[in-house]
Amino acid sequence: MTSAPPPAAQAPVLSPTNPPPPQQLPLSSPVSAVKSEVPVAESRDPPASVSSLPPEPSPVPAAASYTITIPSCSAWFSWDQIHDTERRILPEFFDGKSASKNPGVYKYYRDYIIKRFRGNPSRKITFTDARRGLVGDVGSIRRVFDFLEEWGLINYTPLVKPSAKEKRETDEGSEKKEIPRRICTNCKSPCGMTCFRTDKADIMLCAKCYVRGDYRPGLSSTDFKRVDVTEEIKTDWTDKETLHLLEAVLQYGEDWKKVAAHVGTRSEIDCVSRFIKLPFGEQFLGHEEASENDKPHHKNDEVITTPGEENDPEQDCPKRMRLTPLADASNPIMAQVAFLSAVVDSDVAQAAAQAAISALHKVDIGGGIQTSAVGAKDEGSSAADSQVYSESLNEAITEAESQLEKEEKDVDQYLSDIVQIQMKEIQDEIVHFEELELLLEKDRLQLQYMKDLLFADQLSILQHKPRQVSKDGEKVKPTNLVS
Amino acid sequence: KFRMPTAENLVPIRLDIDIDGQRFKDAFTWNPSDPDSEVSNFAKRTVKDLKLPPAFVTQISQSIQTQLAEFHSFEGQDMHIKEKIVPLKIDLRVNNTVIRDQFLWDVSNLESDPEEFARTFCQDMDIGDPEVGPAIAVSIREQLYEIATQSVSSAREARVGKKGRRGSDIVANSKAGNTVDLGKLFGSKGSVIRKRKEWYLYEPIVDILSNEEVGALDAREELNAR
Numbered sequence: 001m002t003s004a005p006p007p008a009a010q011a012p013v014l015s016p017t018n019p020p021p022p023q024q025l026p027l028s029s030p031v032s033a034v035k036s037e038v039p040v041a042e043s044r045d046p047p048a049s050v051s052s053l054p055p056e057p058s059p060v061p062a063a064a065s066y067t068i069t070i071p072s073c074s075a076w077f078s079w080d081q082i083h084d085t086e087r088r089i090l091p092e093f094f095d096g097k098s099a100s101k102n103p104g105v106y107k108y109y110r111d112y113i114i115k116r117f118r119g120n121p122s123r124k125i126t127f128t129d130a131r132r133g134l135v136g137d138v139g140s141i142r143r144v145f146d147f148l149e150e151w152g153l154i155n156y157t158p159l160v161k162p163s164a165k166e167k168r169e170t171d172e173g174s175e176k177k178e179i180p181r182r183i184c185t186n187c188k189s190p191c192g193m194t195c196f197r198t199d200k201a202d203i204m205l206c207a208k209c210y211v212r213g214d215y216r217p218g219l220s221s222t223d224f225k226r227v228d229v230t231e232e233i234k235t236d237w238t239d240k241e242t243l244h245l246l247e248a249v250l251q252y253g254e255d256w257k258k259v260a261a262h263v264g265t266r267s268e269i270d271c272v273s274r275f276i277k278l279p280f281g282e283q284f285l286g287h288e289e290a291s292e293n294d295k296p297h298h299k300n301d302e303v304i305t306t307p308g309e310e311n312d313p314e315q316d317c318p319k320r321m322r323l324t325p326l327a328d329a330s331n332p333i334m335a336q337v338a339f340l341s342a343v344v345d346s347d348v349a350q351a352a353a354q355a356a357i358s359a360l361h362k363v364d365i366g367g368g369i370q371t372s373a374v375g376a377k378d379e380g381s382s383a384a385d386s387q388v389y390s391e392s393l394n395e396a397i398t399e400a401e402s403q404l405e406k407e408e409k410d411v412d413q414y415l416s417d418i419v420q421i422q423m424k425e426i427q428d429e430i431v432h433f434e435e436l437e438l439l440l441e442k443d444r445l446q447l448q449y450m451k452d453l454l455f456a457d458q459l460s461i462l463q464h465k466p467r468q469v470s471k472d473g474e475k476v477k478p479t480n481l482v483s
Numbered sequence: 484k485f486r487m488p489t490a491e492n493l494v495p496i497r498l499d500i501d502i503d504g505q506r507f508k509d510a511f512t513w514n515p516s517d518p519d520s521e522v523s524n525f526a527k528r529t530v531k532d533l534k535l536p537p538a539f540v541t542q543i544s545q546s547i548q549t550q551l552a553e554f555h556s557f558e559g560q561d562m563h564i565k566e567k568i569v570p571l572k573i574d575l576r577v578n579n580t581v582i583r584d585q586f587l588w589d590v591s592n593l594e595s596d597p598e599e600f601a602r603t604f605c606q607d608m609d610i611g612d613p614e615v616g617p618a619i620a621v622s623i624r625e626q627l628y629e630i631a632t633q634s635v636s637s638a639r640e641a642r643v644g645k646k647g648r649r650g651s652d653i654v655a656n657s658k659a660g661n662t663v664d665l666g667k668l669f670g671s672k673g674s675v676i677r678k679r680k681e682w683y684l685y686e687p688i689v690d691i692l693s694n695e696e697v698g699a700l701d702a703r704e705e706l707n708a709r
Binding site for chain 2 (some may be wrong): 108126127133137
């Protein structure tokens, strides 16, 4: 009787072209994760991120002469472990509902599919290849396969070069056309115009799946929020465009039609809103905006100090933030600078700007705003100036953002204070009412007692009557009992 | 109640479609609780992956749907699962590998797992071709499916024929050939250990054929099919 050969370490692998054992492919690559932190944190929706994020391939040297690349959003992958992402997206293997669908089986599917793909990375592995070699029901195999494909763990290599080229092309072109493609996690088809998203399980469904109710148990239709794809298009202004905008504003003043024409790729409304959002934008429009900004300020203060009011402070805050991104603190200073630069000669202003930049650059980013305001106002600004300007513009933007965050935090704090105070009020009222109740209860008891007494009296009267009759022998008038 | 006597209620699906002289054969396991949209998606994907002519899509979908419908038609009905140990046989050829095996299977064990059996088999016998595993699993499931459907009809017969006849009699009569009589085996005279002279019967055989032999066998099968 032949003895059974020792079981192979892993599932049978069809990899004739890969001589070294698969374990040599190191894939848990924390080293390359330097830049990948941001995309990983943002990319909670893998399908969109793989296609629309500029995928920074983290090249991993394989044992042979080719390299396997996977997108940085999948840097968590490792042969030895099952990551939370996998548990999250394919819960059927991890919830213990069925004995034969367990993490071991999942790992077997996953490892087999990935190894098979890597055995021949120049060729995309098809689902049929995978399921023909795997023991199990094709539905679950398909889900694992789709998951791996979406996250770029298989069939990803061929896309690297063309997508880099595409990225360069689309960068030049209009960014408005770049719509993040949403793929429905259920039916794996693009979502189209509307999608429904739930944060509980990070699933995005297309309208059809949502209506059909094809989501996992544990989620109900109320957990889903509707998201319109068109809303989410964020168009970022490039530095070039902002430069154009500012030049145009300088040239044409408030004629937004001409400004938009000069910028080219933006509509009038976009130009105006963008201009307003620029930290120093208000300066060019004079102080009217600044004073408008002060008014919402006051309004907000009032709201805070009178917590008893019913009006919703929330509505004021975003408005306030929209109108006054930051700049309030330095308004008067910038007004001064603007005035000075207008008075002084252009060369002098330029020299002053340069000096200011070098002096203040390290210390205060706010200085950058001033100098950039100065530089922009300068009629004869040279190319170097504009470069400096755009640099400091970026700094201004980051400064703006951090200040914005601070403001938001403050607002949140105020809100919570207000809520607390209102809660206290309600509590006091409750206590008051409880006391009232007590008193009423006491009254009621007393009344009851009196009633009982009265009833007892009536009874005793009735009892006395027959005795009276027998005593007097006369008819006694029937007394009307008062009940 | 009717179900596949395995831990996962999965259905074996076999496809054998011939369009314009092009033959497509396939076998796999399907989860009947997957939504119907899966069937058409699967058909499209398979046709795309294998670069078959598009006419196959509808045929594949239909075939799968028919088999699933048949499975579903059994679902409401009762079945008698008694303690039955049946011998299952594997006799397949997958690409270059030929597998022959027989073993005993407990049909009343509703936690049994043909997939796990197939995986372990391939590991233990060191089978290189990954397509063997699924073929074994499907073959086991098909035999179990056969047994399950038979038990439904026997349950029906048992209900119909009352009056002095006990259902178990009928079942015993019809199944006597297949069922291994546990009483005899595990009784005082028998022992659980197989007799040495019977070992060869239950030993799995794995053969690798050369390409010419494969070609010859394929040709013969084609002839038989026509």
